[in-house]
Amino acid sequence: MTDILLRARALVGTRFAVSPLMQAAAVLHPRVPSESGPPQAVRHALHLIFAEGRLPFLAALRHDVRDYAPDFLTPARSAHEASELDDELHQITRTPAAVVARQMIRLVEDCEPPATHRMTSAVRPFLELGEDRLAERAALELEVLWKAVIAPMWPVLRARANDDVDRRARLVLRYGLARALDSLHPAMACHADVLSLPGSRAVSASTDLPIVLFPSPLTRSWLLSMDPWNQRGPYLIYPAASGATAARPAETARHPLTDVIGHTRFTLLVTLSAAHTTSDLARRHHLSASTVSYHLAHLHRAGLVTRVRTGKQVRYRQTALAAELMDQAGRGRRGAPLPPRRGQEGESSAGVISA
Incomplete structure (x- = not known):
């Protein structure tokens, strides 16, 4: 049993978030058994892409992960930012070299316990790339995996995850955070200020840092990530509630090109x-x-x-190709509003893991 003592500061800051890369974490982790893991179609797609040998680093990572997975691969977004895949991948590439080194060394040591040395770390050869190139490789392989396995389902997955957040938010408003935490999984329980999760090892921890809760429609289990260095609060991936997905006006108005280049790049392109x-x-x-x-x-x-x-300034602007693509992609959706240009006047602007 894993017991997490939530201090006042942690309770005040605990929040829900929808993250593209957390969907990848939900299906990648080797500790999640097939009966509680992703749907069969997703497992099949994962098997094929790994069999092709296109993801050597992620394959090595899955081989080595036991109770610890490097969390620079699943970067946190601030509470006021919506997560987009490109932004999360960029954040991985910007991980400080010291953080990459510390987390990868921890993974290798966890895989090769000094008492036995019976196991050989599969990620050890990748350490020779250097921390910066390793972070870039990780981002590249995660992008390949995400686009091959998750991207075709992402609009539906995102809508289901957002609906789940709305459902939990209503529980918080009506009954309090403890009831919402209690509802995340049948085996979880929140009593007073302690969150208890089932597990094969007895683990007790306390945190002053907020938990970030990530719903995933791709798993029926849960994954808890705690930072051994206590520089961020726990991450908890939990199964999103099933049920009909409500139509979302923001999704309905989404320009088709957004799904190709991402929301942030599309917004910049509009401004340009x-x-x-x-x-x-x-x-x-x-x-x-x-x-x-x-x-x-x-x-x-x-x-x-x-x-x-x-002079000393470099100015960017749309090309004719970009304008044509935006026009072609938007045909048939002439009433759809473009995303707001924030800032204009009058406008609103994976740690110790157990399962």
Whole structure:
């Protein structure tokens, strides 16, 4: 049994979140048995992509994971930001080298206990890449896996996850957080300030840091990730409630090109109907300059934006190709509003794991 003592600060900050990469974590973890794991079609797609040998690092990771998985692969988003795949992948590539090294060393030591040395870590050869290249490889392979296995279902998965969050939020409002935590899984229980989860090992922990709760329609089990260095609160993936998915106006109005290039890049592309600098875009959309640069680099390589240097400034703007694609993709949806350009006047702007 895993017992987590939730102190006052943790209870106040605990929140629900919908994350693309947490869906990958829900299906990748080797500790989740097939009967409580992803649907058969997802397991089959996973088997095929690993059999093709396209994901050597993730395959090695699955081999090594026992009770610890590096959590730089599932980066946290702040409470005021909606998670998009590209943003989460970019956050992986920006993980400090010291954090990557510390977490990978912990994984290897967990896989190769010094008392026996009977196991050989499959990820050890990847450490020779260096921390920066390892983070880039991890992001690349996660993107390949996500697009091959999860992307075809993502609109439905996202809607179901959002509906689940709405359902739990109503429980919090009517009965309190303890009732909502109690409802996440039949085997979970929240009494007073202790959250108890079943497990083969007895683990007791306390935290002042908030729990982030991630619903997943792809699992019937749960995964708990706790940071051994206590630099972030626990992450808990839990099975999203089944049931009909309500229609969501925001999804209905979604421009088709958004699903191809992602919400953040589409929003930037809309803004770039006029020329802007990186700092202009960062300020307008409340993003860091490095995040804007990351997305602009992808858009530039795809031929969707041009860049022109004037003195010390570099300005970006839509290409004719981008304007044509946006027009073609939007045909038949002429009433659909474009995403708001935040910042304009008048506008609103995986630790110790057990299962």
